[in-house]
Amino acid sequence: xxxxxxxxxxxxxxxxxxxxxxxxxxxxxxxxxxxxxxxxxxxxxxxxxxxxxxxxxxxxxxxxxxxxxxxxxxxxxxxxxxxxxxxxxxxxxxxxxxxxxxxxxxxxx
Numbered sequence: 001x002x003x004x005x006x007x008x009x010x011x012x013x014x015x016x017x018x019x020x021x022x023x024x025x026x027x028x029x030x031x032x033x034x035x036x037x038x039x040x041x042x043x044x045x046x047x048x049x050x051x052x053x054x055x056x057x058x059x060x061x062x063x064x065x066x067x068x069x070x071x072x073x074x075x076x077x078x079x080x081x082x083x084x085x086x087x088x089x090x091x092x093x094x095x096x097x098x099x100x101x102x103x104x105x106x107x108x109x
Contacts, residue, residue, distance in 0.1 A: 045063065
């Protein structure tokens with residue numbers, strides 16, 4: 001599998017026509033430092049989808065970093081906004097909470 005990391009979500013959207021399924025997977029990671037006493041939390045949103053180029057599976061991914069107040073429910077707002085962006089590209093796209101992992105299996109005879 002080939003992994004392609006894209007720096008900006010605007011460029012990530014440009015590659016969506018190469019996808020092999022209509023699901024775009026996302027996950028949230030909290031980046032708050034243990035020594036940070038502020039009321040804000042840094043969140044990293046990771047987006048990825050699978051594509052196929054010739055005989056190779058390709059994983060396209062990007063990250064978006066946002067800062068939110070600790071007490072807010074910004075996650076839902078972000079998902080709604082991402083859905084709006086992806087609906088403009090293709091209304092059949094759906095966001096799925098989860099991640100794509102590559103698993104190598106080996107066996108000996």
